[in-house]
Amino acid sequence: MSNARVLVVDDEPQILRAVQMKLRGAGYAVETAATAQEALMKAGMRPPAAIILDVLLPDGRGTDLCRELRAWYSAPIVVLSAVGEEKEKVDALDAGADDYVTKPFSGDELLARLRAVLRRAAPSAERVITIGGLRIDLEKRLVTMDDQPVALTPIEYDLLRVLAQNEGKLLTHPALLREVWGPAFQEESNYLHVHVSHLRRKIEPDPARPRYLLNQAGVGYRIVDPAEAVLP
Amino acid sequence: MRVRAALFSLVAVALVTGAVYALRPVAPVLSLGVIYLFAVLPVAALWGFRWAVAVSLVSMLTFNFLFLPPTHTFRLANSENWVALAVYLLTAVSVSELSARARRRAAEADRLAREARDTEALRRSDAVKTAVLRSVSHDLRSPITAILTAGDVLESSGEALSGDEREELHAAIRLQARRLNRVVSNMLDLSKLEADAAQPAPELWTVDGLIARALEAIGPENQRIEAVLPEESPPVRVDPAQLEHALVNLLENALKFSSPTDRIELSAETVGREVVVRVVDHGPGIPANERERIFEPFARGANGDVGPGSGLGLAIARGFVQLNGGRLWLESARETGTIFALALPAERIPTAAGR
Numbered sequence: 001m002s003n004a005r006v007l008v009v010d011d012e013p014q015i016l017r018a019v020q021m022k023l024r025g026a027g028y029a030v031e032t033a034a035t036a037q038e039a040l041m042k043a044g045m046r047p048p049a050a051i052i053l054d055v056l057l058p059d060g061r062g063t064d065l066c067r068e069l070r071a072w073y074s075a076p077i078v079v080l081s082a083v084g085e086e087k088e089k090v091d092a093l094d095a096g097a098d099d100y101v102t103k104p105f106s107g108d109e110l111l112a113r114l115r116a117v118l119r120r121a122a123p124s125a126e127r128v129i130t131i132g133g134l135r136i137d138l139e140k141r142l143v144t145m146d147d148q149p150v151a152l153t154p155i156e157y158d159l160l161r162v163l164a165q166n167e168g169k170l171l172t173h174p175a176l177l178r179e180v181w182g183p184a185f186q187e188e189s190n191y192l193h194v195h196v197s198h199l200r201r202k203i204e205p206d207p208a209r210p211r212y213l214l215n216q217a218g219v220g221y222r223i224v225d226p227a228e229a230v231l232p
Numbered sequence: 233m234r235v236r237a238a239l240f241s242l243v244a245v246a247l248v249t250g251a252v253y254a255l256r257p258v259a260p261v262l263s264l265g266v267i268y269l270f271a272v273l274p275v276a277a278l279w280g281f282r283w284a285v286a287v288s289l290v291s292m293l294t295f296n297f298l299f300l301p302p303t304h305t306f307r308l309a310n311s312e313n314w315v316a317l318a319v320y321l322l323t324a325v326s327v328s329e330l331s332a333r334a335r336r337r338a339a340e341a342d343r344l345a346r347e348a349r350d351t352e353a354l355r356r357s358d359a360v361k362t363a364v365l366r367s368v369s370h371d372l373r374s375p376i377t378a379i380l381t382a383g384d385v386l387e388s389s390g391e392a393l394s395g396d397e398r399e400e401l402h403a404a405i406r407l408q409a410r411r412l413n414r415v416v417s418n419m420l421d422l423s424k425l426e427a428d429a430a431q432p433a434p435e436l437w438t439v440d441g442l443i444a445r446a447l448e449a450i451g452p453e454n455q456r457i458e459a460v461l462p463e464e465s466p467p468v469r470v471d472p473a474q475l476e477h478a479l480v481n482l483l484e485n486a487l488k489f490s491s492p493t494d495r496i497e498l499s500a501e502t503v504g505r506e507v508v509v510r511v512v513d514h515g516p517g518i519p520a521n522e523r524e525r526i527f528e529p530f531a532r533g534a535n536g537d538v539g540p541g542s543g544l545g546l547a548i549a550r551g552f553v554q555l556n557g558g559r560l561w562l563e564s565a566r567e568t569g570t571i572f573a574l575a576l577p578a579e580r581i582p583t584a585a586g587r
Contacts, residue, residue, distance in 0.1 A: 104413055106406065190436045194467050197438040201465075208443050208459035208498075215445055218473055 004049035004118065005029045009039040009065070010080065011058045015103075019052065022107035023114075036060040043073060050076040050118055052110070053097070055088040063091040070096035076117035080105070086218060090172070093219065099170045100219070112228070116168030129164045132225040134203060134212060136164050145203050155180065156199045163213065163223040172220040196221060237279045241287045244271035249294055261299045262313065265320040268295060272324045276331035284328030292321050371415045375408035382408075410451060414484075418544045421477060425551040432471035432555050436579060439500045439507050440465045442472060446479035447498075453487055460499040466578040468507055474552040475576075478560070481545035482511045482572050489570070490515035506575045514569040523562050549574075 006028045010016045013034075020030045031048065033039035036057045043051060051069065055062035062079055069077065077096065081089040082103040089100050098117045101110050129136045133146040141157060143150045152160065162179040163171060171179070173192060196215075200207045211226035248271045252264045268291035276284035293306065296317060301309045308314050382401040385393075393401075424430040440461055447454040468475075486496045490513040497512040518526060527550045553560040557577055564571035 104409055193435060193437045193441050193472070197440040197444075197465060200440065200444070206459075207440055208461055209447055209454070210444050215441070215448070217445065217476070 003027060003029055005031065005046070006050050006052060006114065007031045007033060007039065007043055007048040008052045009033045009036070009057065009062070010052075010054040011035065011056075012054075015054075015080075018107070019110065022111065026111050028114075034058075036062070036065040039065060040068065043069060047073060047075065050078065050114060052078050052080065052114070053092075055079050055081045055085055055092050055100075061088065061091075063088060063095050066092050066095040066097050076114075076120070078110075078113050078117060090219060093170070093172055100216075116224075120166065120169050129167070131164060131167055131223060132212060132227055134164070136161060143203075150202050152199070152202060155195055156202070159195055159199055160203070160223075163221060166222075168222060168224055170216055170220050170222045176220065237275070237283055240278070241271070241275050241283065241290070244275065245287065245291055245294060247271070248291070249298065252295070252299060256299070262316050264299070265292070265295050265316060266323070268292070268320065269324060269327060272328055273331060276328035277335055280335065281328055281332040284332065285325055288321055288324035288328065291324065292317055295320070368415070368419060372412065375412040375415075378408040379405050379412075414480075417477075418481075418548055421548050421552075422544050425548065425555075430474070430552070430555060432474055432552075434469045434471055434556070436467045436469055437472050437475075438465040438467050439509060439576075442468075442470070442475050442479060443498065443500065443509070445472065445476040446483060449476060449480050450483055450487075454483075456487060456492070456494075457483060457496045457498050460497070462500045462502055462507070464502060465500070466502055466507060468576045469579045470556040470558070470576060471552075474556060478549040478552040478574065479509070479511075481549040482560075482574070485545050486511050486513035486515070486570070486572075489513060502578060503575075505578050507578050509574045509576075510563070511572045511574075512564075512569065517564070517568045517570050518562065526562070527560075 006023055008016060008019050008023070008030060009032070010019070011034050016032050016034070020032060023030045031042055033042050036059050039051070039053070039057075042048075051073075053062050053065065057065065066077055066079070076098045079089065079092040079097045079100045080103055081092070081100055089102075093100065098120075099113050101113055127138050129138065135144045135147075136142075138161065143152055143157065143160065158180045159176070162176065176192060196213065197207070200210050200213055204210045204212060212223055214222055214224060216222065245268070248268050252261075252267055255264055255267075268288070271291055272284050272287050275287045296306055296308065296313075297304060300313050300317070308317070382404045386398065386401050421430065443459055443461065447457060447459065450457070483496065483498065490496065494514045498509070499512075500507060500509045502508075527546050550560045553574055553576075559575045561573055562570065563573040
């Protein structure tokens with residue numbers, strides 16, 4: 001992924017600068033924009049491999065920019081949001097953003113998110129998914145953790161499959177409900193967190209400190225390979 | 233208002249007249265005039281001086297007309313009766329004035345008391361604000377100082393430092409920034425709680441899930457926490473963000489008040505229809521006389537201002553737990569260490585969810 005071009009949009013010069021340095025250090029080519037207007041222009045002239053976007057911009061909400069970009073731009077978008085901007089964050093995800101990082105964030109965290117969304121830009125059609133010690137055989141519907149078979153209920157299996165097929169990607173609660181239960185079963189949404197905790201008890205070495213199936217407070221869940229995960 | 237006063241006065245005078253009529257056989261009629269004070273007094277108390285004077289006059293005229301010879305005229309037979317009537321009238325008027333004055337004084341006293349209450353409330357809220365400012369500025373300043381110092385050292389003597397030392401300083405900056413962040417969210421939460429603006433958004437969670445969230449939020453320091461999950465983890469219906477925050481505050485409190493080598497125990501069990509979570513530390517413990525006070529905002533340990541933290545944490549934890557129908561209390565009375573217990577009502581869940 002080195003030399004992939006990333007457009008960073010933030011109105012705070014200090015943050016823009018720090019993100020720019022961090023991304024350059026990791027081998028990305030970085031462009032910056034301080035306003036939604038400038039971002040649209042720069043992205044339109046030379047579409048970048050990914051966009052990192054603050055949800056609050058001086059000349060318009062990042063969410064609106066996100067929606068506008070999505071009309072023609074399909075590469076990953078990661079939004080930056082601060083405490084107290086939870087609504088904006090969820091709106092941005094609904095508007096087509098792939099992931100988010102909460103301010104204050106560490107550079108490593110941002111890099112990890114960026115790597116994950118870029119990798120996912122090319123999804124695989126594998127029949128067997130391996131994530132760390134977790135192995136899911138989609139044809140036989142078999143799940144093993146560190147070579148030990150794991151017995152899952154049908155819902156737990158579907159939940160795990162959907163998350164694993166989107167490794168690293170944040171799946172929002174509505175997205176998970178749609179994928180696992182289908183649009184007709186929205187009332188089961190209540191049990192999502194309960195199913196997740198049952199699933200964790202079956203696959204996590206330490207369910208109190210999950211390393212595979214991670215929660216993103218108030219937004220959704222994602223599955224990651226613990227070896228690649230970065231502590232915030 | 234006026235109609236009621238007039239009606240009341242007439243009824244009162246009529247009643248007293250009836251009483252005088254009834255008592256006439258047992259007492260000299262001249263001495264009975266004083267009973268009209270029972271009509272004058274309540275009127276004075278309820279509607280003031282003017283009405284009382286009017287009632288006094290009507291009373292005396294009625295008394296004269298009906299009872300003083302020659303009866304059924306307004307004339308008076310002898311000077312003795314003149315004097316009696318004049319004395320009654322005078323008494324009635326002075327009593328009215330006194331009563332009206334007492335009424336005014338009571339109103340004035342009421343107003344003063346109300347003002348005093350308002351002033352006291354203002355003063356208290358001012359005192360609270362001062363305490364907030366003092367405590368918050370301490371909480372903000374200490375991480376800021378740590379960050380500034382680490383930054384300075386990295387800048388001025390970066391080359392002289394070993395790789396490990398540099399990493400230590402970077403880690404300190406990250407840790408302190410995280411602490412700073414938490415002080416800010418605590419302040420936001422407390423202001424929401426105090427303004428009754430922290431409406432919980434309940435969802436079905438398990439205690440497992442809440443504990444996992446809290447441990448993750450605490451970051452690397454969570455390695456000191458030994459978590460024991462219950463055999464069965466019944467669901468609870470709570471606002472997960474608020475409960476996470478309550479748990480984080482309890483755990484941070486435990487980490488803060490015990491030595492870095494001591495372990496913190498975090499356990500959960502089902503007791504009857506409740507799920508009880510316990511946070512156990514092996515720190516110095518809390519003296520008996522401070523046990524209830526620690527849940528008040530800005531309370532701190534006995535060593536007062538030198539202790540870390542603003543003392544907002546436990547107040548917020550209890551606030552959030554109570555908002556979600558739970559209880560939070562201090563359980564231990566041991567020599568050392570502290571046990572906080574947090575109970576949440578367990579949700580009965582239909583079998584369908586077990587699929």
